Amino acid sequence: MKASKAKASKGSGGRDLKTRVKTAKGRKLSSKLWLERQLNDPYVARAKREGYRSRAVYKLAEIDDKAKFLKPGARIVDLGAAPGGWSQLASQRVLSADGKGREQGKVVAIDILEMDPVPGVDFLVLDFLDPSAPDILKEKLGGPADVVLSDMAANATGHRKTDHLKIVALVEAAAMFAAEVLKPGGTFLAKVLQGGTEGDLLAMLKRNFASVKHVKPAASRQDSAELYVLATGFRGEPQA
Structure with missing residues (x-):
């Protein structure tokens, strides 16, 4: 089974845009959307930086x-x-x-x-x-x-x-x-x-x-x- 890939695109000015998750075979849309929210959530990133679980x-x-x-x-x-x-x-x-x-x-x-x-x-x-x-x-x-x-x-x-x-x-x-x-x-x-x-x-x-x-x-x-x-x-x- 092919693994899902997360891809972060950049705008014309080099600015980071939302990370998109490709739907792997067998992955539900709800799982894909949840993963995208996690990858783009500033509080998730902040928790990792500050050592919170x-x-x-x-x-x-x-x-x-x-x-x-x-x-x-x-x-x-x-x-x-x-x-x-x-x-x-x-x-x-x-x-x-x-x-x-x-x-x-x-x-x-x-x-x-x-x-x-x-x-x-x-x-x-x-x-x-x-x-x-x-x-x-x-x-x-x-x-x-x-x-x-x-x-x-x-x-x-x-x-x-x-x-x-x-x-x-x-x-x-x-x-x-x-x-x-x-x-x-x-x-x-x-x-x-x-x-x-x-x-x-x-x-x-x-x-x-x-x-x-x-x-x-x-x-x-x-x-x-x-x-x-x-x-x-x-x-x-x-x-x-």
Whole structure:
């Protein structure tokens, strides 16, 4: 089978234009378009230059630059952490790998997949849906969390309504987990789809947090339905 080729063309003035991927035999058009987006994505290139594991790190960075919840000394849980980009940034901002005598935070990342080590991050192969997960996390953190992060996404089926229901269920489960491990005043940030925090889920978040809003950082592709829900000011005892 002939391998696909990526070709970067230049304009008449020598300016680099978009990289085009030739469709290899057997390659789906969707795969070709995804590869082209990756090759032409400035955030992908930036992540490689700056040593981050994924472009998603810039979404978290932009949200935190405004909301400022990744504070030095904070305790952070990163759900579905692999490949580890969010854990990398969280570790840097809460100084969990600082080692210079300043107030050091704690980052615990969990996933059902293995993940290469990240400096300043404790990693557990663990399903957050396991009933024992909240207690395991709090013990590992040395107390309740200040922030629960979730950049998880349910496996897409291609059927819009089905995918919507799957992401709602995943975020609802993550929010219930957050309510078990957060301390009062804590923050929950999770990826959703447009319309993904409607109805019962949104009502639950508003009962448990003082402020709930949607944000779409610049690093999220504009043609994507991806949004993030940012819930701050956890009220304490979870309200179902």
